[in-house]
Amino acid sequence: MSLPTRVKICGLRDAAMLDAAVQAGAAYVGLVFFEKSPRNVTLAQAAALAAMVPAGVAKVALVVNADDAELDALLAQVPVDILQLHGSESLARVTALKARYGLPVMKAVGVAGPDDLAALDAYAQVADLLLVDAKPPKGADLPGGNGLSFDWRLIAGRRWPVPWMLAGGLTPANVAQAVALTGAGQVDVSSGVESAPGVKDAALIAAFCAALR
Numbered sequence: 001m002s003l004p005t006r007v008k009i010c011g012l013r014d015a016a017m018l019d020a021a022v023q024a025g026a027a028y029v030g031l032v033f034f035e036k037s038p039r040n041v042t043l044a045q046a047a048a049l050a051a052m053v054p055a056g057v058a059k060v061a062l063v064v065n066a067d068d069a070e071l072d073a074l075l076a077q078v079p080v081d082i083l084q085l086h087g088s089e090s091l092a093r094v095t096a097l098k099a100r101y102g103l104p105v106m107k108a109v110g111v112a113g114p115d116d117l118a119a120l121d122a123y124a125q126v127a128d129l130l131l132v133d134a135k136p137p138k139g140a141d142l143p144g145g146n147g148l149s150f151d152w153r154l155i156a157g158r159r160w161p162v163p164w165m166l167a168g169g170l171t172p173a174n175v176a177q178a179v180a181l182t183g184a185g186q187v188d189v190s191s192g193v194e195s196a197p198g199v200k201d202a203a204l205i206a207a208f209c210a211a212l213r
Contacts, residue, residue: 003027005179005212008165008188009205010062011039013198018049020202022057024209029053030060030084030188033074038198039190046078060084060106068100075101082106084131094126104128108167110135111150117158124160131188134168149174152181172207179212187212 009021010030021029031046032039041049046061053059061080063071065087074080083097086108098105106129109120116135124130132155134148149169166184171192179187191197193204 003209003212005184006165006186007209007212008060008186009193009200010060010188010190011037011194011198012049012200013039013041013045015049015052016202017200017205018052020200020205022054024206026057026205026209027186028058028060028082028188030062030190031078031080032062033066033070034062034064034086043074043077046074050078050080058082062086065089071097071101075103082129084108085127086131086133091122091126094123098126098128106131106165108133111154111168113151114154117154120155120158120160124162124164127162129162130160130164131167132164132184133188149178152178155182157183170208172204172211175208176211 003025006027008028008030009026011032012018012021012029018029031041031049034040050059058081060082061074062084082104084106094105094107105127107123107127108131109123110133112135120130134150165186165188166178166182167188170178170187170189175187189208193200193208195201
């Protein structure tokens with residue numbers, strides 16, 4: 001059951017959450033490896049979940065400023081399809097990780113105002129995918145998953161030489177409008193389909209995907 005807009009459900013932590021995402025038609029499932037996040041999973045949990053993902057659904061590992069040792073351990077245990085860098089990784093770091101692991105790298109770039117758009121253009125030259133996210137508030141513990149959106153008009157009509165995904169404050173109620181305004185072909189949701197931090201809601205996941213039909 002494919003959707004016209006490709007959906008990533010991020011921050012999945014158990015089999016029921018994963019199944020709800022797959023049943024709803026998600027094209028990507030995201031596993032979070034960041035200890036401060038309520039969505040964090042251990043390598044053992046992630047390996048078990050990854051084994052359940054059906055063919056055709058991409059497994060994405062979200063990491064935040066992870067070093068090579070952490071990534072070596074992660075990728076030795078968890079078979080993922082895409083590395084998502086959600087920290088302050090530099091252009092050089094993106095390039096180095098692509099070479100080291102031979103995996104597609106998605107770089108998250110936070111947007112709050114027009115000044116942030118140059119970073120998107122720069123990372124589009126080195127990453128395989130862009131995640132256009134809302135910039136976290138100053139002092140926030142989490143680089144994403146804060147339930148905040150940005151002014152989508154900032155990127156209306158903008159395109160980059162690599163595929164991109166819209167994130168930040170998306171919910172079943174606003175995702176169709178966000179796609180209409182930005183022209184996004186792919187969207188990413190985490191807190192917008194939760195009943196509590198880190199607790200995915202199967203009904204909200206289904207409603208989110210249904211809103212894009």
